[in-house]
Amino acid sequence: MIHLKNKLIIAIDGPSGAGKSTLSKALASQLDYLNIDTGAMYRSVALLAQQRRINPHDESALKALCADLSIEFIRRESSERVLVNDVDVSAAIRTPEVSLLTAQVAASPAVREAMLHLQRKMGEAGGVVLEGRDIGTVVFPRADVKFFLSATAVERGRRRFEELQAQGITVDLQQTIAEVEARDAADTARTLAPLMQADDALVVDSTQLSIEEVLNKMLKIVKDKEAGLAE
Numbered sequence: 001m002i003h004l005k006n007k008l009i010i011a012i013d014g015p016s017g018a019g020k021s022t023l024s025k026a027l028a029s030q031l032d033y034l035n036i037d038t039g040a041m042y043r044s045v046a047l048l049a050q051q052r053r054i055n056p057h058d059e060s061a062l063k064a065l066c067a068d069l070s071i072e073f074i075r076r077e078s079s080e081r082v083l084v085n086d087v088d089v090s091a092a093i094r095t096p097e098v099s100l101l102t103a104q105v106a107a108s109p110a111v112r113e114a115m116l117h118l119q120r121k122m123g124e125a126g127g128v129v130l131e132g133r134d135i136g137t138v139v140f141p142r143a144d145v146k147f148f149l150s151a152t153a154v155e156r157g158r159r160r161f162e163e164l165q166a167q168g169i170t171v172d173l174q175q176t177i178a179e180v181e182a183r184d185a186a187d188t189a190r191t192l193a194p195l196m197q198a199d200d201a202l203v204v205d206s207t208q209l210s211i212e213e214v215l216n217k218m219l220k221i222v223k224d225k226e227a228g229l230a231e
Contacts, residue, residue: 007033007127008225011136014149015195016183017156019206019214023149024131025080026215031129031222035080036073036122038132038139039102041115043093044071044084046102056104066114073122112193133187136198145225146201147218153181155207 010033012024021037028035045066046056054061072083081090092098105111119139123130130139136146151159157177164171187195197203202221206214 007125008144008222008229009123009126009140009142010129010222011140011143011146011198011201012129012131012149013133013136013147013195013197013201014131015133015156015180015187017160017180018149018151019211020131020149022211023215023218024129026211027218027222028129029075029078030215030219031127034073034122034128035075036119036128036130037080037082038115038119038130038135040073040082040093041071041118042106042111043098043102044082044089045069045111045115046098046105047089047093048084049105050098050101056101056108059108059110062105062108063110063114066111069114069118071118107192109192133195134193136201137196138193141198144229145222146198147221148197148201148203149214150203150205151207153177153184156180 010027012020012027014020021039024037025035027033045062048054048065048069049056049062052065054065056062070083070085072086074081074083079090081088082093083089116139119130122128123140126144130143132139136143136148154177157180158173160180161171161173161176164176184195204214204217209217
């Protein structure tokens with residue numbers, strides 16, 4: 001595997017609510033790496049499908065859309081931006097409408113194949129952090145460092161509950177935990193891109209740890225690996 005100096009390919013997988021997005025951003029920032037938000041890539045396809053009035057079940061139309069698609073991640077000061085065909089769509093891909101459409105678009109084999117190709121192209125030289133559910137098993141099975149973030153369903157449900165409450169949304173804690181458990185079952189059982197832990201992934205259980213504590217653990221592992229490459 002060819003690297004830019006001693007910069008690594010870092011894969012972060014794990015279930016919903018384990019802190020993957022927060023930690024991938026923080027880790028990439030600390031290392032001055034590129035954070036590749038794979039979820040944002042699928043959201044970007046959904047946004048274009050919406051704008052072009054493409055049926056999310058039309059495989060040929062989605063394949064054609066992806067064939068003429070450019071996605072770029074850039075960091076401006078402390079914020080990360082997503083550019084699609086040179087247009088900043090960072091806010092547009094986070095609307096409720098796009099969120100709903102993303103699940104349908106992401107189920108398309110043509111879209112997943114196209115995004116897999118783009119993710120590998122973006123990350124092949126190293127200096128990247130990618131997070132998802134099959135990064136270490138499918139996208140980059142030979143990633144230099146693989147993390148599998150974990151936490152109990154109860155803890156992840158509690159985090160989601162507090163997040164929704166902070167947004168002023170009335171929710172029930174036990175129902176939120178049940179929804180997390182149902183999401184886990186669906187993510188693990190689905191045929192296309194199921195949630196999987198790579199055999200050589202380093203498992204980090206964040207149930208009893210703060211974001212800062214988990215980040216420090218991850219940073220030490222990556223720094224040790226970088227040092228080994230530099231020798």
